Amino acid sequence: MSTHSITKRVSVPELRARKNQEKIVALTAHGCAIARIIDEHVDFILVGDSAAMVAYGHPNTLSITVDQLAAHGAAVVNATSHACVAVDMPFGSYQESPELAFRNAAKIMSTSGASCVKIEGGTVLAPTVRYLVDRGIPVVAHVGLMPQYLNTMGGFRAQGLDEASAQKIIEDALAHEAAGAFLLVLEGIGEPLARKITNMVSIPTIGIGASPECDGQILVSEDVLGLSGSKVLRFVKQYLDGEALIRSAVGQYAADVKSGAFPEAQHCFGIKAAK
Structure with a gap:
């Protein structure tokens, strides 16, 4: 029998059970160095498609690939032992069909060792979430400001600030909850709307530019650590x-x-x- 101690990672069911409990602490990482340092402090690490911007210098998240994110995911998993690790599904890897989404999600998880994937999108993607969950792939859903939709949203702009768009985001959130997503990221939406959705859904919400009432918070590590340049976004608190x-x-x-x-x-x- 091995004498090595085994550290148990935070699991998907454990995060799912954190609704209205202790706040979920989350950050992004795309490499070993930052992942190793933040691991002991966070419950959840997202290998985000934001790596396209912070690691590769692209102007948006649209250009990163499945293979790149899987490789970054493996680096983060290899460097950590505590946090639950999720990997973003990149643009174009899941929107075409549930079958395509499954193939790419399975590749990401089997290659990286991550515990789950994250997808962006509204009610139209709820059947894809259900398809993945039914086949053993845990899904984090992402609504509100969705960087992969920047061209249809007109850029990185706060969402849900009027009644019609707020109602659409509520419908998106409820659809993903019903489809089996275990976490719900709320990005760049009005605080009252984020609070309302958090109180409506039975799954934990993770806020980024949303509300302190969310069940957890996530930021890009480079933003928190002051490594993203001179412009500090409104929803970011720079700790270093x-x-x-x-x-x-x-x-x-x-x-x-x-x-x-x-x-x-x-x-x-x-x-x-x-x-």
């Missing part, structure tokens, strides 16, 4: 000026290299460092 710290450290390294202060004997092989 990471860019300033890194610039200072790299600047000191560059100065040490130029002056000859680095490397010292202790950093070299075959010679004894001074005591």
Whole structure:
């Protein structure tokens, strides 16, 4: 028998049971370094298609692929032992048919080792959610501001601020709940609407630019750590000026290299460092 201790990950049923309980803490990650650091503090890590922007420098999320997200997902899973890991289904990988969605979701999960996938969309995608759930793939649904729909929404704009659009988002949320989604991400919607949906549905809601009344919150790690540039989005709280710290450290390294202060004997092989 192995003597290695086994750390139990937060499971899909455990997250599902957190409705109206302790708040769910969630962040994104797309690589080992950040995933390893945040793992002990969060319940849920999303390998988001936001990696297209923060890792590859693209202007939106539309260009990232199934294979790329599966690879990023594997890196995050390999670096963690506590948080439940979800991977985004990228644009074009699930909208065509439930069958296509299943093939791509199965590939992502089997390749990455993630516990679930996330999809964006309204009531039209509820049958796809049901198809996946019935075949053993847990689904996080995402409504409200949906970055994969930026061209039809006219950009990254808050949603549900008038009665008609608010009602549509409510219908989307209820449809995904009925279809079997176990979590519901509410992004970029009015606070009263997010609160109303949270109180209406039986599954936990995860807010991002939504409401403190949601059952949990998620942000992009690079935004929280001050690694996303000078523009801080309204719904982001920046807990660290990471860019300033890194610039200072790299600047000191560059100065040490130029002056000859680095490397010292202790950093070299075959010679004894001074005591």
